[in-house]
Amino acid sequence: MPYTVWFRYVKVVLHAAAKANLETQTLLGAVGLDSSILEATDARIPHEKVYALWREITRLSGDEAIGLRLVQLVEPEVLDVVGYAAYSSSNVGEALSRFIRYSRLIHEGAKWTLETKGNVTQITHSVPGSHLPLPGVLCQWVLATIIVNVRRMTGLNLVPLQVGFQHQQPDDISYYRELFQAPVAFEQAVNSFTFDAAWLNQPLLKSDPGLCALLDRYAEELLAKLPRTENIVDSVRQEISVGLRGGDPGLDAIAKKLKFAPRTLQRKLKEAGTSHQELLDEMRRELSIHYLQERQMAVYEVAFLLGFSETSAFHRAFKRWTGTTPGEFRRTLSESAYINVKI
Template sequence: MGTAAVENVRLVLAAAVARGLSPGMLLAEAELEPHALLAPEGRVPAWSALRLWHVAAERCADPAFGIAAAEHIQAGSYGALGYAMHSSATLGEGLRRLVTFFRLVNQRATLALLEEGDLVRVRFLTEENIPPDMVRHPVECVLFAVLRFTRKLTGATVWPLSVSFQHAAPAELSAHSRAFGDALAFSQPHSELVLSRRVLALPQRGADPSMAEFMERHLRRLLQELPPEETFLVRVRGVLLEELRRGEPSLEALSERLRLSKRTLQRRLKQEGTSLQQLLDEVRRELALRHLSDSKESIAEVAFLLGFSEVSAFHRAFKRWTGSTPGEYRQALP
């Protein structure tokens, strides 16, 4: 499911603790272990990090929790990435490094820098199965942090030409207006800051090209060491395996687990050249062969483990897969 930098967890906790919340309680609700915070460049499951954002914002009852959290980001936050940005020669170099290495922050999100004529768009992108309201706080945090970064490192008072968010507007907008100005729009196709392209050429006050290059080399090594991301089909198969323990997996149960509509799930599977029934068949066949070969379980027990309500249905399916019955297959094993 992808990972996120442990600094995401530290950032959320710092903002929540400043509001009087217990870090232990928040970590427990997000299913995160305290020892996960110890490694300097450690990583945690991306979904747990996102859940922590949601839990903390809900407990603080703050519709602008992401904006408040951005205030806790310091020069050394996010380790080598933070130092590489701060030592870049120009704002444009710093932003390009942030975009290039943003996967180190979170493997399930992308930051894009789109240069269009006199404009530049800093756009936050997430996977299509994640509802916009679920990521509202990290999105607002990242975009406000980018804006603070432009001001702090250049000394220039940079205001966006416009700011848009995919998520819906909160009831109270005063914190958003203070952070981004009044050119705000919600429920839009993209979450992005729009800046004048001229700001990319602004020199940074802490420029150190040698340090920036050194940090970039380190960041490239870290990028190569990231755990491989699961493909969509691997994720679906993983959920299928878990759902089989409860019986026959349904389209409704899978779409809910994957946070996709039933229609979207079917469309994505079709794009991959398969279907839910075909994947289920493949998973069951692999499991059946493995259980019959490597375990002492009875054929009835194997049928139950594969989600079949009747042993006869398992027999028919196995004969279709292999041309023999489960009993004949097991007897023929060396």
């Protein structure tokens, strides 16, 4: 089952985008979401749609650092159960622990860690089961959300020791330095920042043990309603992703890596409601759409990256997946961009 994102938190992003003069209806329409979803309380949407939304926010704003800026436009009042639970905790350590525990409500596939060694604590974020690269603007939003809200919760201008991002370094990193006030690194294995472990004991301005206990119960109830993640499916997705980056995404190779006989792996995937070929096709389809949006990448390069021996085979597969050819898909994107600009 593909990862999903709680739309309540997408609405927080849209709320901030609207304050930055980006039209909500335009953003939703550009990524194929109906505006009626704004009224859905507990809707969940595929994380690929959220990635596309962030790319559209970047395109429309023309701002490479828009993720960092939008976080600062979010008022704490629009946060939901996860945010309120964090704000009502006793100290920073409890707030971060609650955020990590309940983060699956926001994004099922997100992996967070919080680890202290000596006097230094590190918090990390990644989506290991996703074959799509995280948009840089999403990486910005994730880490800026932590530091901005820690500062708001404590009323202190706490400064991390180091910040690391998975995405490539943009041409201008001045706003990163201005916000974090710390050394910034790019193209890291995970999104992360390290800070003085003394932060963990810093009390919060709006600590409320009674409210916190109530929110904990509510958040646990919501977590219990989420479908359990199929670990075998995630593992196969991850190995296919690695295989498509220069390895072998075939069934036999992946079965060997996961220490299963190919027939056993096929059976386990069937029990999970999918197959190796379905997962491979799903990844190739989504990656092809992602790569074709990169104008500088030729179609034959996309075909090669997806493991097709011939461009013609990629053309046939893409038409089977989408009903259109790669060239037609790109022309449609160009026309859509032109219409949005004219509007």
